[in-house]
Amino acid sequence: MNAISPHTSAPRVASAGAAVSLDRLGGVVAVLIGVALFVAPFVTYRANRIVAGEARMLLDALPMAMAVGVMSVALGVALVAATIRQPILRLSAAALGLAVIFLAVGRAPGFVTPPGNTFARVSPAFGFWLLTLAFALLVADSITRLRLGPFARLAALAVAAAAMAMLLLSGAWDGLSLLKEYATRADSFWREARQHLFLALGSLAAATLVGLPLGMVCYRVPRIKTAILQVLNIIQTIPSIALFGILMVPLSILSAKVPLAAALGIHGIGAAPAFVALFLYSLLPVVANTVVGLEQVPASVVDAARGMGLSKRQRLFQVELPLAFPIILTGIRIVLVQNLGLATVAALIGGGGFGTFVFQGIGQTAIDLVLLGAIPTVALSFMAAVILDAAIDLARGPSRD
Amino acid sequence: MRAGPVLWRLAALVLLLVFITKPQLFAFVFEPLTINNAPAIYNQGSLFSLTLAHLGTVFSAALASTIIAVTLGIFVTRPSGLEFLALSRSLVNIGQTFPPIAVLAIAVPLVGFGEKPTLIALFLYGLLPIFENTLSGLTQVSPLTLEAAKGMGMSPRRRLIEVELPLALPVILAGIRLSVVINLGTATIGSTVAAKGLGEVIIAGLQSNNMAFILQGGLVVALLAVLISDALMSVERFAARKLGQAPS
Numbered sequence: 001m002n003a004i005s006p007h008t009s010a011p012r013v014a015s016a017g018a019a020v021s022l023d024r025l026g027g028v029v030a031v032l033i034g035v036a037l038f039v040a041p042f043v044t045y046r047a048n049r050i051v052a053g054e055a056r057m058l059l060d061a062l063p064m065a066m067a068v069g070v071m072s073v074a075l076g077v078a079l080v081a082a083t084i085r086q087p088i089l090r091l092s093a094a095a096l097g098l099a100v101i102f103l104a105v106g107r108a109p110g111f112v113t114p115p116g117n118t119f120a121r122v123s124p125a126f127g128f129w130l131l132t133l134a135f136a137l138l139v140a141d142s143i144t145r146l147r148l149g150p151f152a153r154l155a156a157l158a159v160a161a162a163a164m165a166m167l168l169l170s171g172a173w174d175g176l177s178l179l180k181e182y183a184t185r186a187d188s189f190w191r192e193a194r195q196h197l198f199l200a201l202g203s204l205a206a207a208t209l210v211g212l213p214l215g216m217v218c219y220r221v222p223r224i225k226t227a228i229l230q231v232l233n234i235i236q237t238i239p240s241i242a243l244f245g246i247l248m249v250p251l252s253i254l255s256a257k258v259p260l261a262a263a264l265g266i267h268g269i270g271a272a273p274a275f276v277a278l279f280l281y282s283l284l285p286v287v288a289n290t291v292v293g294l295e296q297v298p299a300s301v302v303d304a305a306r307g308m309g310l311s312k313r314q315r316l317f318q319v320e321l322p323l324a325f326p327i328i329l330t331g332i333r334i335v336l337v338q339n340l341g342l343a344t345v346a347a348l349i350g351g352g353g354f355g356t357f358v359f360q361g362i363g364q365t366a367i368d369l370v371l372l373g374a375i376p377t378v379a380l381s382f383m384a385a386v387i388l389d390a391a392i393d394l395a396r397g398p399s400r401d
Numbered sequence: 402m403r404a405g406p407v408l409w410r411l412a413a414l415v416l417l418l419v420f421i422t423k424p425q426l427f428a429f430v431f432e433p434l435t436i437n438n439a440p441a442i443y444n445q446g447s448l449f450s451l452t453l454a455h456l457g458t459v460f461s462a463a464l465a466s467t468i469i470a471v472t473l474g475i476f477v478t479r480p481s482g483l484e485f486l487a488l489s490r491s492l493v494n495i496g497q498t499f500p501p502i503a504v505l506a507i508a509v510p511l512v513g514f515g516e517k518p519t520l521i522a523l524f525l526y527g528l529l530p531i532f533e534n535t536l537s538g539l540t541q542v543s544p545l546t547l548e549a550a551k552g553m554g555m556s557p558r559r560r561l562i563e564v565e566l567p568l569a570l571p572v573i574l575a576g577i578r579l580s581v582v583i584n585l586g587t588a589t590i591g592s593t594v595a596a597k598g599l600g601e602v603i604i605a606g607l608q609s610n611n612m613a614f615i616l617q618g619g620l621v622v623a624l625l626a627v628l629i630s631d632a633l634m635s636v637e638r639f640a641a642r643k644l645g646q647a648p649s
Contacts, residue, residue, distance in 0.1 A: 024484045140495065141488045237630045238623040239586025245603050245619030249434065249612055268612070341500030345590060349607065358506045362594055367510035374503035381498035 026081035032134035033078040040127030087142040094138035109175030121177035150390035196353035200339040207282030215290025232284035247273040274346035289331025293324025333388035431613035455598035462523035474535025519591030527580040534576025538569025571641040578633035
């Protein structure tokens with residue numbers, strides 16, 4: 001994904017007309033920033049948690065000096081985006097923009113809410129999200145253009161995560177509705193977080209334990225391969241909630257008939273069907289990538305290993321598997337991102353996880369509660385994708401890139 | 402030699418059609434799963450009309466996603482849009498880390514309950530696989546082929562329509578299939594926000610603790626997804642064969 005040739009051709013084409021034309025992407029970003037600042041509301045004020053909100057523009061959402069400050073920084077970023085091509089400068093400008101609006105939005109509740117009112121809720125509104133999107137686009141574009149190595153990407157992720165953690169721990173956002181939803185549910189939030197990770201990572205671990213040997217068998221016995229991959233393909237096609245439902249029946253019969261199963265916490269409703277379903281979904285990428293990874297090991301390499309007197313077993317563990325590893329890891333990346341997302345649906349059948357807040361929020365039409373479940377899920381998937389992409393690059397080694 | 406799989410599919414299709422039109426015929430299968438004399442077959446709406454509503458939602462969203470995603474994919478691979486290509490790839494990667502349910506849930510407070518949030522979520526999420534595959538389909542067309550087309554005096558427009566798009570078609574179709582399969586699942590969850598569809602049966606089963614509803618809803622959705630994905634896959638194979646390429 002990093003070594004794709006169009007990266008190199010893009011700047012060349014762009015520079016052909018660089019003397020006169022603006023950077024198109026930067027132009028789009030600048031327009032987004034303009035709309036966000038002057039047309040869209042910055043925050044929404046609601047008299048209580050459920051009622052419809054009233055929009056507040058940036059100038060009505062923050063103390064005058066701060067609003068003007070935010071506006072000038074955002075316009076500055078827009079100017080940089082439209083005129084400067086140097087990725088490092090664009091990245092710094094976008095990061096500064098993000099820091100400023102993230103800090104500023106935390107001050108809005110104190111300014112907008114009448115003193116002493118504890119029911120009122122203030123949430124970031126369309127303008128805030130649009131600014132975030134514009135700055136994030138610029139960050140993503142600069143990082144793509146910089147073509148950072150795996151360690152640099154991991155470091156960037158760590159810096160971003162640390163900054164976010166500091167912002168949350170400092171209490172700067174405590175007035176926002178999202179954090180108020182969190183404050184009333186702090187205990188259950190961390191319980192559901194553990195449950196979410198257990199569902200996503202536990203099923204991944206189980207699928208890796210089963211899928212790797214299965215993939216090796218498929219590689220050795222082509223006749224089994226077609227059959228197994230076909231079955232796994234069909235399972236992958238079944239929508240999650242349908243598969244949860246189908247699995248509930250045998251599991252509930254199992255827990256009714258076998259006391260041990262019930263004692264182990266296996267029930268028709270709850271985490272068990274979700275775990276089994278996620279496990280089944282995870283098998284296809286793991287098995288398929290193990291097979292593909294092993295198949296693409298050059299025959300000459302295997303021959304050389306044989307010539308060196310390595311046994312079949314030694315060849316598998318010392319030559320074939322290490323060479324297949326990056327592709328197997330790609331399968332694991334797909335599974336992890338997919339599982340972190342799918343685990344949200346588990347809440348529907350009582351399996352817990354961040355989906356609990358999403359579905360509660362839908363039920364109460366409380367968007368901040370939905371976000372309390374959705375944002376951590378997206379953040380986890382995003383971090384998992386960045387970390388595993390870096391791991392895949394490292395596993396491939398410098399020679400291949 | 403391909404008669405076996407074809408027969409299986411035909412049998413599955415017939416079974417599905419009979420079940421959604423005359424579900425009472427199968428009541429005896431589901432009766433053992435009910436407790437307290439609860440109904441064995443979903444009785445709050447006809448399975449047939451729910452299936453039609455479900456498919457209607459999925460395919461209208463997929464049609465809209467296809468039009469937009471393919472247009473965008475063509476745009477960012479033209480010289481005038483090349484600046485957006487690298488970023489589009491990152492955006493698709495980032496977009497796919499959003500669970501479809503999150504998109505659905507966030508659409509609800511913005512547009513209200515019912516069909517609309519589901520359509521929006523399906524449309525937005527469906528863009529990703531189609532866009533991604535349009536990009537890879539168009540960028541993998543060999544430069545030699547394009548040179549040859551240019552040498553024959555084809556205009557950029559004719560090259561796109563007569564060379565690039567046909568060559569990319571199987572990959573684009575694969576993206577559409579992925580998007581439809583994901584949509585079938587998301588549309589099922591759409592029933593939690595009051596969209597009409599087969600998810601209703603499962604949700605009703607969960608709410609009234611009726612395993613029979615849950616199982617029949619799950620089976621109908623699963624069968625539908627497998628059959629549709631299968632049908633779209635044969636369309637892909639057909640397109641690939643017409644090109645004289647081995648199906649990838």
